[in-house]
Amino acid sequence: MLHTINKSPFETSTMETCLRFLQPGDPVLFIEDGVYAVQASNRFSPMIEALQKINPVFALQPDLSARGIDSVADGVGTIDYEGFVGLVEEHQVNTWF
Amino acid sequence: MNIGILLKEGPYNHQASDTAFKFAEAAIKKGHRVDAVFLYNDGVTNVTKLMDPPQDDRNIAARWSELGRQHGFEILACIAASKRRGINDDVLVEGSSITGLGTLTDIAIRNDRFVTFGD
Amino acid sequence: MHVLRHAPHGTIYTYEGLEMILIMAAYEQDLSVVFIGDGVYALKKGQDTSAIGIKGFSRTFMALDGYDVEKLYVDQLSLEERGLGEDDLIVGVEVMNSENIGKLMKEQDVIIHH
Numbered sequence: 001m002l003h004t005i006n007k008s009p010f011e012t013s014t015m016e017t018c019l020r021f022l023q024p025g026d027p028v029l030f031i032e033d034g035v036y037a038v039q040a041s042n043r044f045s046p047m048i049e050a051l052q053k054i055n056p057v058f059a060l061q062p063d064l065s066a067r068g069i070d071s072v073a074d075g076v077g078t079i080d081y082e083g084f085v086g087l088v089e090e091h092q093v094n095t096w097f
Numbered sequence: 098m099n100i101g102i103l104l105k106e107g108p109y110n111h112q113a114s115d116t117a118f119k120f121a122e123a124a125i126k127k128g129h130r131v132d133a134v135f136l137y138n139d140g141v142t143n144v145t146k147l148m149d150p151p152q153d154d155r156n157i158a159a160r161w162s163e164l165g166r167q168h169g170f171e172i173l174a175c176i177a178a179s180k181r182r183g184i185n186d187d188v189l190v191e192g193s194s195i196t197g198l199g200t201l202t203d204i205a206i207r208n209d210r211f212v213t214f215g216d
Numbered sequence: 217m218h219v220l221r222h223a224p225h226g227t228i229y230t231y232e233g234l235e236m237i238l239i240m241a242a243y244e245q246d247l248s249v250v251f252i253g254d255g256v257y258a259l260k261k262g263q264d265t266s267a268i269g270i271k272g273f274s275r276t277f278m279a280l281d282g283y284d285v286e287k288l289y290v291d292q293l294s295l296e297e298r299g300l301g302e303d304d305l306i307v308g309v310e311v312m313n314s315e316n317i318g319k320l321m322k323e324q325d326v327i328i329h330h
Binding site: 001013017020021022023026092093094095096097 | 221252253293314317318319321322324325326327329
């Protein structure tokens, strides 16, 4: 199951809530303000690093670009909307907001 | 693949409608079929033709209407949510209509994927 | 599966979520409802909305039983961290840990958050 998160972790607990219910191997896609979670060297970087050991992590490049984020945590995959669709081809979707 | 979309936020105030639109465009480009876009909560205000943004901005209602027309899907606003928010047949853009939650149930069941966009 | 994550009156999400659940249940869908985060406040006993001018609906959760929505799950941690227990809730629920709710989510074809 694909989990999408659209909230900045600095603003709400959406990401932390989602991560509690995540099953091993489920991909996580950060979109909209959610992409602030994967900016390199922020307070949540250790959490993202730990997450990646069990779950593939992606961020939507158009949302990163829109927010001026040009450096993301190591190992985070960046995808465009077609990549988003690609993940949906493979998984049912659980949209966290 | 057949895809149903649920959009739970109105235009401009949240990015949800923009993301849903970009997602729908990309899905169509990849050869998938968007079955319907169902609007709930403030999402019903995405299809009022009364919206009139500045010319250099996107017109969210017109954009949904056009994508639906080009690719043969309807934009469906929940009747209960619409009535609360003053949306009726008189203000709908072409290609949208008002329907009940039973239709959403069908959309959720009959599609390979059901994707929610909200905030 | 429907996931209620908002407190009941500050926004309309829970109320309209409940409306959706009732209709979908009437179509005899096999539904489960999960309360996570502030969503657990929707089930809090003793809500009186008369002075805020908003129609109360906490009792409607008691009607879900009659619509064959019998699976109400409450996230254990969400309940605990709010200092609440099962006795504080208006309906009987199954309190579940996040691991088991997560497994349940993974089995779903459709998940709608409210």
